[in-house]
Amino acid sequence: MLQGEYHSAVVMRTVLPGFSPIPIGWGTFESDEDLSFFLQAFHEMDHEIPDMDLLTKMLAEMHLKGAERFEELTEGQRPEGKKYGFHVTSHNGKLGQDNTWATTWEEYFVQNMRTMLEYDYKEGGDRPQEMEELLEPLFKKAIPRLLRPMEMEGRKVKPCLIHGDLWYRNCSTDLDRDVPIVYDACCFWGS
Secondary structure (H helix, E strand, C coil), rough: HHHHHHHHHHHHHHHHEEEECCEEEEEEEEEEEEEEEEECCCCCCCCCCHHHHHCCCCCCCCHHHHHHCCCEEECCCCCCCCEEEEECCCEEECCEECCCCCCCHHHHHHHHHHHHHHHHHHHHHHCCCHHHHHHHHHHHHHHHHHHHHHHHHCCCCCCCEEECCHHHHHEECCCCCCCCEEECCEEEEEC
């Protein structure tokens, strides 16, 4: 989990310095292999939601700069022709993201949706029949109809860096600089 957090922080800092704390390192304790750590630079933050206009501008800038630098930042980390994924597992809370590299955004989205549904089943047990009946149309009709056209008839989608766990508790304001700052990233290359 912390390895994914570290690598997410490294690539976020590379793409947009100042938008997330500086990652220092991660590892496992020699004395207890089940105990790991992740260190980032300290930032004095408030407990409020940051300025939304500035946060969304910085987030858009991260996406655009990530898309521009995708080839460079993923070189040697992904198989040829694969565009969506991440080179390590990142976690959305305690749930591991299936970051296996995929060729299309649709393929990556489906593999992650299936993974999240498997977690849901393991934790919550049987689902209502109505929900079970909706899963096949979701995967065979809804997702393809929404995502496949993005990459048809010559259209191409550029992968960009995504903060996969962005919500109000994973962003704040850096009080020294009075700008939004994000953390607990769960990054992947998506669209």
